[in-house]
Each structure stands twice: as structure tokens, then as C-alpha cells.
Amino acid sequence: MTEAVDTELSQKLDARYTLMEKLGAGGQGEVWRAHDETRGFDVALKVLTPKTREQEAWSALEHEYSIASLLDHPSILKVFPPERAGDSMILPMELAPGGDLRKLRGAGFLEIIPVLLEVSQALEYAHERGVVHRDLKPGNILFDARGRAKLADSRCSTSQSARWWQNQRHAGAANGQPRCARKCLHCRSSSLRA
Ligand SMILES: Nc1ncnc2c1ncn2[C@@H]1O[C@H](COP(=O)(O)OP(=O)(O)O)[C@@H](O)[C@H]1O
Ligand SMILES: [Mg+2]
Numbered sequence: 001m002t003e004a005v006d007t008e009l010s011q012k013l014d015a016r017y018t019l020m021e022k023l024g025a026g027g028q029g030e031v032w033r034a035h036d037e038t039r040g041f042d043v044a045l046k047v048l049t050p051k052t053r054e055q056e057a058w059s060a061l062e063h064e065y066s067i068a069s070l071l072d073h074p075s076i077l078k079v080f081p082p083e084r085a086g087d088s089m090i091l092p093m094e095l096a097p098g099g100d101l102r103k104l105r106g107a108g109f110l111e112i113i114p115v116l117l118e119v120s121q122a123l124e125y126a127h128e129r130g131v132v133h134r135d136l137k138p139g140n141i142l143f144d145a146r147g148r149a150k151l152a153d154s155r156c157s158t159s160q161s162a163r164w165w166q167n168q169r170h171a172g173a174a175n176g177q178p179r180c181a182r183k184c185l186h187c188r189s190s191s192l193r194a
């Protein structure tokens with residue numbers, strides 16, 4: 001993190017959020033811990049500053065929010081509506097400051113199985129509502145401050161009820177496989193999903 005980036009982003013966020021620390025960076029942009037002055041608690045902010053394809057980036061955030069908002073479960077990370085801040089776009093999320101499942105690599109089954117049970121229950125809940133996550137990996141299973149698992153990152157998810165899903169079926173499912181190609185910047189750039 002450079003001071004210039006910190007200051008510039010802070011200015012764009014104005015008084016709405018107070019930036020605290022950078023939590024990481026992923027396929028779409030950076031993730032920051034911030035205090036949400038309106039909601040009155042700390043959140044994680046995914047920050048995107050696209051130089052091109054701005055509308056696609058915004059649609060991806062809207063998609064992530066729309067899927068997450070279908071789900072209300074203690075083991076599924078909450079997501080708030082995306083916002084614009086100058087030339088950046090932000091997606092406020094529930095803060096999960098306890099790291100991710102990768103930290104349990106090499107741990108014993110007594111530690112791992114309770115986490116897998118939490119994740120299984122979250123997936124069952126989502127599937128019952130027609131939502132398929134489609135990016136299940138240790139890095140997307142976060143932990144909150146009390147060590148409870150939080151299934152994160154619904155940007156590749158599909159929902160039977162979303163019009164987006166209907167489009168995907170027409171656009172990319174000739175072989176019967178649902179694809180996350182047109183609106184998801186992350187999947188489109190990943191050869192694993194080609
Ligand atoms: N809600 C959150 N709370 C805390 N850390 C988060 C949260 N969301 C993402 N992170 C962290 O930010 C980093 C980037 O996340 P993400 O944008 O989902 O990346 P990726 O493309 O690798 O899935 C990861 O290291 C992740 O642990
Ligand atoms: Mg992720």
C-alpha cells in the first residue's frame with residue numbers, strides 16, 4: 001500500500017467510509033477493511049477502478065450483490081449494494097477478519113470437519129434456493145472474528161431465478177454445462193472456466 005493510493009481512495013470515499021487497512025487483492029481489485037460511518041460498523045470494501053469495460057465491472061458487482069441478497073444464512077457472507085466513489089466502484093461486505101480456509105492446510109480432521117459441516121449447510125441452503133456457488137475453494141471460505149465459516153464470493157454464482165442465468169443458458173450452455181463467461185470478469189479471465 002502506498003500513501004498516495006491510500007489518500008486518493010480515502011478522498012474518493014469521502015466521509016462515508018474510513019479506510020483502515022488493506023486486507024488483500026484478488027481477481028477484481030483490492031479489498032480493504034473500513035469503518036462504515038453510516039452503518040456504524042467495520043466492513044470489508046472490495047474496490048475496483050476499471051480503466052476499460054466499466055459497465056461490465058459494474059454489472060459484475062451488481063450480480064454479486066443480487067445473488068448474495070437472495071441468501072440469508074449465518075455461514076454465508078453478507079453483501080451490501082455496490083456504490084460508486086469517483087472513478088472507483090465499491091462493494092461493501094460483511095467483514096471476515098479471521099483469514100480463510102487455507103490456514104487450516106495440514107490441520108487435523110477434528111479442526112477441519114466442523115468447518116466443512118458449516119460450509120455444507122450453507123451450500124445446502126443455497127441450493128434449496130436455486131443458487132449454485134461455482135467457485136468453491138479454500139480462499140473463498142473466510143472466518144469471522146469468532147472463527148465461524150463464511151462462504152464468500154458469489155460473483156461466479158448462478159441463480160435459477162435470475163434473468164442473468166437465463167441469458168447464460170442461451171449464450172454458453174450448448175454442451176449442457178452452465179458457463180460463467182459473459183458477465184463475470186473473473187471467470188472469463190480464468191482458463192479453468194473456459
Ligand atoms: N469480506 C472479507 N473480509 C475479509 N477479507 C476479505 C473479504 N473478502 C475478501 N477478503 C480478502 O481479500 C482478498 C481478495 O479477495 P477476492 O477479491 O475475493 O479475491 P479472489 O479473486 O482471490 O477470490 C483475499 O485474500 C480475501 O481473503
Ligand atoms: Mg475470493
